[in-house]
Amino acid sequence: MTMTAQPQSPATAHEPKVTVHLKIKRYNPEVDTRPHWEEYEVQMSPGDRVLDALHQVKWTIDGTLSFRRSCAHGVCGSDAVVINGQNMLACVNLIRNVGTHLTIEPIRGLPVIKDLVVDMEPFFAQYRSVLPYLIAHDDPGYKERVQSPEDRERFDDTTKCILCACCTTSCPVYWANDSYVGPAAIVNAHRFIFDSRDQATAERLDILNQKSGVWRCRTAFNCTEACPRGISVTKSIEEVKRAILYDRV
Amino acid sequence: MHYHSYDAVIVGAGGAGLRAAIEVAGKVRTAVITKLYPTRSHTGAAQGGMCAALANVEEDYWEWHAFDTVKGSDYLGDQPAIDIMCREAIDAVIDLEHFGMPFSRTPEGRIDQRRFGGHTRNHGEAPVRRSCYAADRTGHMILQTLYQQCVAREVNFFNEFQVFDVLFDESSGQRRAAGVVAYELATGDLHVFVSKGVLFATGGYGKVFRISSNAHTLTGDGQGVLYRRGIPMQDLEFYQFHPTGIYGFGILLSEAARGEGGILRNGLGERFMERVAPTVKDLAPRDMVSRAIHAEIREGRGAGPDKDFVYLDLTHLPPEQIDAKLPDITDFARTYLGIEPKTQPIPIQPTAHYAMGGIPTNVEGEVILDDKGTVVPGLYAAGECACVSVHGANRLGTNSLLDIVVFGRRGGRAMADYVKSVDHPEIAKGAEAEIRDRIERFKAANGGEKVPAIRSELQQTMTENASVVRTAESLRAAHAKIDELTERYQSISIDDKGEVFNYDLVEAMELSHLLDLAKGLVIAAEARQESRGAHWRDDFPTRDDVNWMKHSLAHREDDGSVRLEFKPVIGGRYQPMERKY
Numbered sequence: 098m099t100m101t102a103q104p105q106s107p108a109t110a111h112e113p114k115v116t117v118h119l120k121i122k123r124y125n126p127e128v129d130t131r132p133h134w135e136e137y138e139v140q141m142s143p144g145d146r147v148l149d150a151l152h153q154v155k156w157t158i159d160g161t162l163s164f165r166r167s168c169a170h171g172v173c174g175s176d177a178v179v180i181n182g183q184n185m186l187a188c189v190n191l192i193r194n195v196g197t198h199l200t201i202e203p204i205r206g207l208p209v210i211k212d213l214v215v216d217m218e219p220f221f222a223q224y225r226s227v228l229p230y231l232i233a234h235d236d237p238g239y240k241e242r243v244q245s246p247e248d249r250e251r252f253d254d255t256t257k258c259i260l261c262a263c264c265t266t267s268c269p270v271y272w273a274n275d276s277y278v279g280p281a282a283i284v285n286a287h288r289f290i291f292d293s294r295d296q297a298t299a300e301r302l303d304i305l306n307q308k309s310g311v312w313r314c315r316t317a318f319n320c321t322e323a324c325p326r327g328i329s330v331t332k333s334i335e336e337v338k339r340a341i342l343y344d345r346v
Numbered sequence: 347m348h349y350h351s352y353d354a355v356i357v358g359a360g361g362a363g364l365r366a367a368i369e370v371a372g373k374v375r376t377a378v379i380t381k382l383y384p385t386r387s388h389t390g391a392a393q394g395g396m397c398a399a400l401a402n403v404e405e406d407y408w409e410w411h412a413f414d415t416v417k418g419s420d421y422l423g424d425q426p427a428i429d430i431m432c433r434e435a436i437d438a439v440i441d442l443e444h445f446g447m448p449f450s451r452t453p454e455g456r457i458d459q460r461r462f463g464g465h466t467r468n469h470g471e472a473p474v475r476r477s478c479y480a481a482d483r484t485g486h487m488i489l490q491t492l493y494q495q496c497v498a499r500e501v502n503f504f505n506e507f508q509v510f511d512v513l514f515d516e517s518s519g520q521r522r523a524a525g526v527v528a529y530e531l532a533t534g535d536l537h538v539f540v541s542k543g544v545l546f547a548t549g550g551y552g553k554v555f556r557i558s559s560n561a562h563t564l565t566g567d568g569q570g571v572l573y574r575r576g577i578p579m580q581d582l583e584f585y586q587f588h589p590t591g592i593y594g595f596g597i598l599l600s601e602a603a604r605g606e607g608g609i610l611r612n613g614l615g616e617r618f619m620e621r622v623a624p625t626v627k628d629l630a631p632r633d634m635v636s637r638a639i640h641a642e643i644r645e646g647r648g649a650g651p652d653k654d655f656v657y658l659d660l661t662h663l664p665p666e667q668i669d670a671k672l673p674d675i676t677d678f679a680r681t682y683l684g685i686e687p688k689t690q691p692i693p694i695q696p697t698a699h700y701a702m703g704g705i706p707t708n709v710e711g712e713v714i715l716d717d718k719g720t721v722v723p724g725l726y727a728a729g730e731c732a733c734v735s736v737h738g739a740n741r742l743g744t745n746s747l748l749d750i751v752v753f754g755r756r757g758g759r760a761m762a763d764y765v766k767s768v769d770h771p772e773i774a775k776g777a778e779a780e781i782r783d784r785i786e787r788f789k790a791a792n793g794g795e796k797v798p799a800i801r802s803e804l805q806q807t808m809t810e811n812a813s814v815v816r817t818a819e820s821l822r823a824a825h826a827k828i829d830e831l832t833e834r835y836q837s838i839s840i841d842d843k844g845e846v847f848n849y850d851l852v853e854a855m856e857l858s859h860l861l862d863l864a865k866g867l868v869i870a871a872e873a874r875q876e877s878r879g880a881h882w883r884d885d886f887p888t889r890d891d892v893n894w895m896k897h898s899l900a901h902r903e904d905d906g907s908v909r910l911e912f913k914p915v916i917g918g919r920y921q922p923m924e925r926k927y
Contacts, residue, residue, distance in 0.1 A: 111651060127844045144594070144682075156798035160841030160850040165386075167561040170597045170678060172486060173386040189681055210532060211847040217383065230494035231446025241443040243455035249448065256448050256480070256487060260385050294446070 114140040115197050117150050121162065122202035123212050132209065135159075143193035148176055150199070151187055164213035171325055174261030177204050178213050184263040184323040204266035206275065220262050223278045227286035227304055232297035248293040255288040255333050257326040264320035264330050270313050277313040278305070280320035280330045287333040291346055298346055306341050314338075347778065348537040352377045353765040355526055355541040357509045357568055360387030361485070361750035362729025362757075363547035364492035366711075369758030370545075371501045374765050377539060378501055379528050381508040381563065381852075384493050388549055388561045389750065392485025393600035393675060395477030396442075396747040397465055398435035402456045403475045408432040409919075410468060411476060415745060416920045418464045418631050419738025420879035420889065422581070422897070425918025427709050427734045431745070431752050438751045439478050447491040449480050450671075460671075461605040464631035464742040470927070473629050477744045482602050482674045488747060506531040508852060510781045512544065512571050512725075515771035523724030524771035526571075527778045529785075531852070534845030536778045536785075542765040545726035545757050546572065546705060546713075547750075553856075554864045555698035555813065556805035559591055559598040568731045569704055570859025573866070577713060577722070578899040578911070580733040581703030582863065583870035586741055586880045587814050589635035591697025593655040595682050599675045599694060601743040603658060604628045606671050610635070611657045611691060612642045613649035618656075623927040630927045633740040633880045636696040640814045643695075650693065657691035696814050702741055702880065703867075704733040706899065711757025716899070717913030724764060724771070728757040735897065738915075739879020788854050793837030797854050800831050800838065804857075804864055812868055817884045821872045828865045832906065835861060866900040869908045874898065891922050 117139050124132035139153040148166055155162045164187075165175040171189035178187055179202045180195060187201075207215040233242075258281065265271050265279035286305055289295045305311045311334055320330040340346045353374035356363045363378060370376045380387070399406040411432040416423055439457065443449060449457040459475040467474040480487040496503075507528040515524035525540040548568030552560025573579055589610070590599040604610070610628050612618050622638045623630035630638075639656050648654050660668060660676070665688050668676055676687040685692055705727040706714050713725040729750045736749055804827075811824035835857065842850035876890035877883050899911040 125844060126846055155849075156796075160797075161844065163842075163847040163849055167382055167386045167563045168388060168391050169562060170391070170595070171681070172391050172483075172674075173382075173388070173561065175382070175386050191682070214847045221383070225497055228498075230498040231491075232498075233444075233446075237444060239440065241440055241449075241457050244451055245455045246451045246453060248455075249451045252448070253481075256490070257483070258490075259390070259486070260383075289446075292446070292448070 112143050114142055115192065117141045117192055117197045117199065119150060119154060120200045121154070121212070123162070124209055125161070125211055141192050143191065145192050146188050147180060147190050147192065147195060147199065148187040150192065151201070163211045172259060174259035177261040177263045177266070178202065179204060184267040186261060186263065186325045189325055204262060206266045206272045207262070217262065219275065220265060220281065223282040224260065224285055226278060227282045228297060228301055229285040229289065231289060231292065231295055233294055234296055242294050244293055251293070252288050252291040254328050255284045257328050258284050258288070259326060261325060263323040263325055267319040267323035269317055269319065270315055274313065276309045278309050280334060283311055283334050283337055284328060284330055287337055290337060290340060302337070302341050305337055311338050311341065348535060350377065350537060350539045351770070352539060352541040354543040354545070354761050355379060355539050356545045356547060357526060358547035358549060358731070359384035359503065360547060360549055360729065361389035361488055361492060361747065362754035363545070364489070364496055365751050365754030366545050366547060366728060366758030366761070367501050368492065368495050368499065369755055370762045371496070371499050373762045376502060377504055379504045379507045379509055379526065379539065381506060381531070381567070383505050384496070384503065385489060387489060388564055390486045390489040391559070391561065391598065392488070392747055393482045393598060394462060394602035394605065395460065395479035395484045395744045396439065396488070397462060397476045397744040398439040398478055398748065399432070399476060400436055400439060400457060400459065400478065402452060403459045405467065406474055406476055408436065410474070411435065411465070413469050413920055414465050415736065415742055417470070417925060418740055418742040420740055420925055421891070421895065421922040422584070422735070422738030422878060422915055424735050424916040425920065426916055427736050429918065430709050431736045431748060434752045435748050438748065438755065442488065442491060442751065445491050445495050447480070448487055449478055460602065461629060462743045463601045463604065463629045463635070465744070466626065470625070473626055477605065479602065481670070482600050482672050485747060488751070504528065507537065509567065509571060510855060512575055513773050513777050514575070515773060517772050521722060522771060523722060524773050527781050531847055534848060536782060538773070538778050540771065540773055542768050542771060543724045543726065543761040545711065545728060545761050546731055547727070547729045547754065548731045550701045550730040551860060551863045552698045552701070554804060554808050554860050554867070556809040557591060557596040557695065558698040559588055559596055560698065565856035566731070566859045566863045567856065568727065570862055572705055573862055573902045577705060578715065578901045579703060579863070579866050580706040580899050581735060581897050582867040582900055583874050583881050583898060584702035584739045584879055585698065585867060586632055586700040586702060587636040587696040588632055588699035589639055589696050590658050590694040592678060592682055593693035593695050596697035597678055597682060598697065598699065599658060599678065599692065603660060603672055603675060606667060607663050609659045610639070611659050612647040613653055613656070614647055616647070618642055626927045631740055631742060634927065636814050637882060639696055655693045655695045658694045659691040660687045661689055661691060698809070698813065700741055700746060701730055702733065702735070702737040702739065704731045707732045707734055709734060709756065710760040711753055712760060717911070724768070726757045726761050728753045739881060785851065788840055788851055789843045791839040793839050795834045795838040797838055797840065797857050800834055801857050801860065804828065804831050804860060808864055812871060815882050815884055816871055818872065821868055824868045825872065828861060828868060832861050832865070862902060866902065866908055870898045870900055870910060873910055895922070
């Protein structure tokens, strides 16, 4: 998510505004039979987020434009969209980094409901299918479980996931076959498989060893490139594959 | 029109709502109604940690934590509630660990702890390592962990349903909670949820300010809905400004940056907090640090072309420490300012962050109406939308994550017990009619006023006139502006007349909550002629314990006017002292 070229002066407010051209894929199920493109022009500062440009369209040109957003700084995972062909969060990409000609469409592989809003239910159903919660049968009593910093580090990367679906909806295998659990579900399984406190590794590996599981992955690396949290998604999938093959973590 | 019948309804699925759901689900029929997918909630943006006197790394006692919280609150917090929170903090952290929370660990494998603003050993001697954390994404980890536990318990979520009204049953002569009216974003349908218990956990309302760390969706919906139905709002004048928001954006840079050794510097490179708080310096509580920054800027010692920010300097910290302990916030600086925090100081300014005030409750999370503690049976609130009051006039860092898990749990338990003891409420036919009318009116209206313009003017006046430093004059200006905007709000029209994901309509509804809460805040702030905690009056720059050691209760009358009442602070072991650090 970082893109540091030349350190910028923070005084972005003093930079002259630029004209940003947005081409947005629109679809209103109450009116349209199929999606269509609409084009807009707004004046933005180079230091503004793409999300700010979407807001500028919605708030000053066309209030019917629908998109999800909440935190506006890359931690809630609401505003995953496709910007110039790449899956991104609209709130962590600045105009100066993505340019002034933006083509914005909904993430792929999930049904479009309206404009940039897709149905997230299939995505969350796949997440739920990997038992994404700590399963531990011992009673630790009235104290914390002990976990060494090394054991904690083992799954640190996959705890960063914000369930934005950038990875899963960038995966060509997922586009072709929506029974594949997809990278995000595997990342969230990895987070528990490699947690020394968890005792359900075998169950999760069984789930991911099924036809819908990790073997569908063709290591296209789209997921890793798409992840706004910088998670090594493909690597975590490979680690789960190895755990299944060698029956150990 | 859809009807649902539950024993318990929880509104909101951030930390407090999810923690309550874990207590309630499985015991009674429960629905969690949330306008966002639960993992989108703003608990996930909390960074620094959650304090509890575990004493894993150095001597500590919950009483020391309680003392710091009382002092941090500028003696406006209710001490019995603070005692409960600090005592149960230890249990709450252990609970989270058992739920799978991936805390950062000590070399011995125990939960690690670090320093945080206003948290001290032995009643102010020196900073203490009390904050349990998971790198600088503690809130993210708590939110994920609580959601995971809800998935494990098969909690029944209504995602992207927005509550627009609360229902009461008054058939027995006494008003009790009876449910809510919710709007389904995907379809535009209205749903009536009849329920014996209703717990609000809808978060803050930081979007009344222009520079804010809060999500776009933090519009005070729970408070707004209850306020319109006769529930008072407590201590609205106390709103926290976090010292270190990213310049221009307001995005939070955690106090953990200073806990790890970061230093604030003015435009001259001077470490100005040494002058303000000689003992704890940069780790003074947030109200004092924000005021100190404000003073530096006002006295011409700010940085940049407009001298309107100061620096958070991490450049002296070992790069490995920055990568291990502060990875996310340093990434924010790179992403939004193009700054490399390992070699360059980060431009920051105070940012609207946290509402100390809100829906008044007792320590069981029951909503109360007055200074006698009269409860509304079946109605509960927890988290930032509520006011117990544990934060008083100024919340200490980390105590919000603590508040949501401790009082989310207590509220959930109390509600589960209550609903087992009562019959199902009765609601009048057409309970949703008023909301349906409002929606239809919005869609039919063709007045010239627009929601984004009114909201933006509101945010501008609040940041200019009702933030870190206030005067009678500035508050009067804000008051007049809010009245004007409220009037103009009557003539708004929206572009989107459709049913499916009509965020245009949703933003119009949310704006009414922002206007109501802003007005309550400003009127309570005008009344309070003293300076205490986050409420600083340049024209009354001292704390006045004789006249103002009391909570405000703002009542919204049907005509939109505000009536203020006051109730005493509940004291305890710690007597008010001058607040020095």
